[in-house]
Amino acid sequence: MANVNEWFKNRVAVLATMHQKERAIAPVLESELGVKVQVPANFNTDFFGTFTREIKRLGTQIEAARLKAEKALEITGETLAIASEGSFFPHPAFPFVSCDREILLFLDKEHNLEIIGQEISPETNHSHKTIKTVQEALDFAQKVGFPEHGLVVMVSVKSTDHEEIFKGIDTEETLIEAVETALRKSPDGTIHLETDMRAMYNPTRMKVIEIATHNLIKKIHQQCPQCFCPGFDLVERQSGLPCGLCYAPTSLILLDIYQCQRCNYREEKRFPEGKETADPAQCIYCNP
Ligand SMILES: [Zn+2]
Ligand SMILES: [Zn+2]
Known part of the structure; x- marks a missing residue:
């Protein structure tokens, strides 16, 4: 099939996400490949690891995405899935600057294909701070694009208990409340504050995911000169x-x-x- 769209047109593509990544991914895939993107109901990707570390991610970033895609296919019985996975690490040249690496894994069981698109971007607000007062929390919030970007308050950086982690904070009122509660619970008067990196709380990350989606489309369009298989x-x-x-x-x-x-x-x-x-x-x- 010389035309790439014949491989995927009108097929259902299951998107393994519960963080509204379909907002960045679905429009691109639907218009470029002619697939119909579906997000399975009640798909809990936290099982595969969370940014706030109470559940450790299994394996590498690509392995984690592959597991999610496989699981989505298993639940839905479909043959085409997309999973996305992000990670944040220090910039190789500027260790104090964070980078966002977003990968998108496209898994087609009908044609036995796996194609990976990625984007590495220094555009991220990924950051954290140990604080002692509400004012310090408000100062940090201002620097990281709050309230458009959400925050996480933790009693300690090592907290794993749900009672000690407050996620998805996106108003000043809930921020102050969470900081005050965490300060009361803290044994040493300090608490941990970090940016919420889940896509729906992080428009900057959502943008990078959208760029990664375009990169995936480009990869899919790279066809084998001999058999026309996508993802050369x-x-x-x-x-x-x-x-x-x-x-x-x-x-x-x-x-x-x-x-x-x-x-x-x-x-x-x-x-x-x-x-x-x-x-x-x-x-x-x-x-x-
Ligand atoms: Zn020389
Ligand atoms: Zn080939």
């Missing part, structure tokens, strides 16, 4: 781009290898960054 994707990168001065291989990327997950056809793309030689500054001989 990068599987390996090889370094060795020659130095522009002495032609010795450097650690920069020389070629990307793409592979079809259906027929295993492979294709090499040389000079993926658009340059045929490396800056001698990157060469261990010219710039030891």
Whole structure:
């Protein structure tokens, strides 16, 4: 099927979420692929791990998304599912800046396909603080885009008890109330405050999920040149781009290898960054 839409058109795509991610994902998938997105009722993704850590996430981010997608298919009996999973980590170059990595996993049991789209963005309000007073809480709230972005108040960063965690706070009144309650329960007079990273409480994250969805669509449209299977994707990168001065291989990327997950056809793309030689500054001989 040379036309990508013939693979998915009019099929039901089950979206494994309970955090209203369909607001970012569904319109894109429906208009670009012609699928009908459905969110299963009572699908509890917290079972797979929560941002507030009272339930640990199982495995890696991709494994977690795969588990969610499999579960959604099992519950609904459908053959096409999408799951999304986010994680937050320090920026590799600026450790005090957080990054948001959003992945979207597209699982098609009918064609035996798994395609992953992702977006890594420094656009996030992901942040936390230990505080002692209501005023400190209000100051923190102002810095992280409250009340459009929700907050979580915890008696301690290690709290796992539901009585000690207040999530989805999105008004000043409930914030003050939660902070006062937590301060009363705190044994040492300090409490933990953090941004609520669940999509429906975090419009900035919702935007990144939407970009990841567009990236997924792009990936789906990358078709195998031999069998037209969607999701013809990068599987390996090889370094060795020659130095522009002495032609010795450097650690920069020389070629990307793409592979079809259906027929295993492979294709090499040389000079993926658009340059045929490396800056001698990157060469261990010219710039030891
Ligand atoms: Zn193929
Ligand atoms: Zn050189």
